[in-house]
Amino acid sequence: MKKSNERLPVYQNIKTEIREWIQTGIWKQGGLIPVEVTLAKEFGCARATVNRALRELAEEGIFERRRKAGTRVVMPTGRSANFEIPRIRLEIEETGATYHYALLLREVTVPPANVRSKLETSPEICSLHLHCLHYSNESPFQFEDRWIDLKSILEAEQEKFEDINPNEWLVKNVPWTNAERILSAANADAKKAELLSLAEGDALFVIQRRTWRKENLVTYVRLYYPGRFYQMRTIL
Incomplete structure (x- = not known):
């Protein structure tokens, strides 16, 4: 081994x-x-x-x-065969750019009420909270605000996420069966504007995703992209 x-x-x-x-x-x-x-x-x-x-x-x-x-x-089932969780590293490298990432926050804490409803957990349960910034060359490409349910994925509490980003770690280690994705637009607040090198109020493209393994919800993530730089292509 x-x-x-x-x-x-x-x-x-x-x-x-x-x-x-x-x-x-x-x-x-x-x-x-x-x-x-x-x-x-x-x-x-x-x-x-x-x-x-x-x-x-x-x-x-x-x-x-x-x-x-x-x-x-x-x-693989029809669902998992036809829909893959995107890997941010590949998403960036396929454009010809160099990828690197920074872990900004890692904490085990009780999620706020709005996140608990997404994770489907009770108020006394702690989850793993991560903030990550993904770069295309030297430009911020995506801000990741992720919660991982430690009841479902106990191993995540031991992973520092210093050498591997949570997106890659989850795809590699946690087979999923169902996923929910919500696409929306938002305006950057002061914090996100600073992280993504934008002006406050600039447009953001936002992806929210929840992922399950059978009946257990594994993770809830909000992904923020600078709106003027990002586009999504879908082939049907």
Whole structure:
């Protein structure tokens, strides 16, 4: 197993690596995976640890497990096959620009009421709150205001998000089943104008997105783009 996060249980690190194998195509959609004994040797752990990782991944919809028939990577549903969560890094790099990102805020706190309603959490539950600024070359391209439900994604509390942005981390580590996206326009307040190198009151293009894994809401994010620079293209 490659370098793991020592702050997480072994089975969680196994789950993370298996997700990466599927994302990168090492394990193909629809294909059978190695038996638990083989994986235990690969990861250098007990078979029971591998069993827990595979069982939880099966519960998340990653695998289909059948007695005497083995464990198979589940083919994507029509929804997940036809709609992908965009990766901001690729969005910028595909224009020929250089991408980099800055983490401005990371805190575990109780969300305000308007965010709790989006996350569907109760007032005593803490969530992970992140502010990020994504750059195209040296120009601010997107301000990200994200909340992650730690009840659904416990591993996120251990991730510092210093070396990987939350968008990429979630796409890599958290398979999703449903998503809601709301597009709107807004005017920049003083804070967002300063972050995005705009004048206060300038137009912003705003994307709100909520993402679920089965019945569990994973994350709620508000993405702010300078309105005069950003355009969205959709092919039907």
